Amino acid sequence: xxxxxxxxxxxxxxxxxxxxxxxxxxxxxxxxxxxxxxxxxxxxxxxxxxxxxxxxxxxxxxxxxxxxxxxxxxxxxxxxxxxxxxxxxxxxxxxxxxxxxxxxxxxxxxxxxxxxxxxxxxxxxxxxxxxxxxxxxxxxxxxxxxxxxxxxx
Ligand SMILES: [Zn+2]
Numbered sequence: 001x002x003x004x005x006x007x008x009x010x011x012x013x014x015x016x017x018x019x020x021x022x023x024x025x026x027x028x029x030x031x032x033x034x035x036x037x038x039x040x041x042x043x044x045x046x047x048x049x050x051x052x053x054x055x056x057x058x059x060x061x062x063x064x065x066x067x068x069x070x071x072x073x074x075x076x077x078x079x080x081x082x083x084x085x086x087x088x089x090x091x092x093x094x095x096x097x098x099x100x101x102x103x104x105x106x107x108x109x110x111x112x113x114x115x116x117x118x119x120x121x122x123x124x125x126x127x128x129x130x131x132x133x134x135x136x137x138x139x140x141x142x143x144x145x146x147x148x149x150x151x152x153x
Contacts, residue, residue, distance in 0.1 A: 052094070053146045057120035059094035062147065066090045066137055068108060068129075074139065076107045086126055086139040094119055095138060097128050107139070116140070 048062035065072050068088040075085050096119035101112035111129035116138055118125050126140035 048148065050089075050140075050145050050147050052118040052121060052123055052125065053144050054123045055118065055121040056146070057094055057118055059118065059125060059140065059145060060089045060092040060138070064089040064091045068137060068139075073142065074107065079105050085142045087142050087145075089138045089140060090136075092116065092126075092128075092138040092140065095125060095128070095140075096122075101128075101130050111135075113139075 049058045050060050050062060051058045066088050068074070073085060073087050075083065077083055095116040097114055097116055099114040101114045103112040106113055106129070108129050111131050113127040113129050115124060116126050116128045117123060123144065124141075125144050126138060128136065128138050130136050
């Protein structure tokens with residue numbers, strides 16, 4: 001739209017309205033071949049996805065991360081002396097649970113645990129912790145997960 005009458009906003013300060021016409025033409029152009037804004041925003045949910053390192057099945061996402069006892073990441077040894085670094089998540093939709101919850105050797109007092117596996121490939125990814133009061137969270141082994149990555153191709 002172009003207004004060559006007196007009231008035309010930004011160009012009204014120029015001495016000669018017709019000169020400004022030229023500029024206007026250059027500036028407007030036909031348009032359409034290049035969009036200044038990129039189409040397709042980056043999908044935040046994909047970047048925050050946390051997936052099984054083996055099969056890249058999405059297990060949980062960063063938005064489910066929770067702090068347990070004041071921190072999200074915990075380091076523990078299991079009874080066999082193996083070190084685990086785990087992150088705590090309020091939900092892990094990609095996990096399948098196995099076994100009955102047991103309070104034995106629980107890293108979180110008051111919470112019983114059972115194993116959590118990747119529901120796609122069956123890899124052991126961590127543990128689900130459950131309190132008698134109904135609180136639930138997942139402690140997932142961080143080096144068995146990948147964050148913000150998708151399978152190549
Ligand atoms: Zn998997």
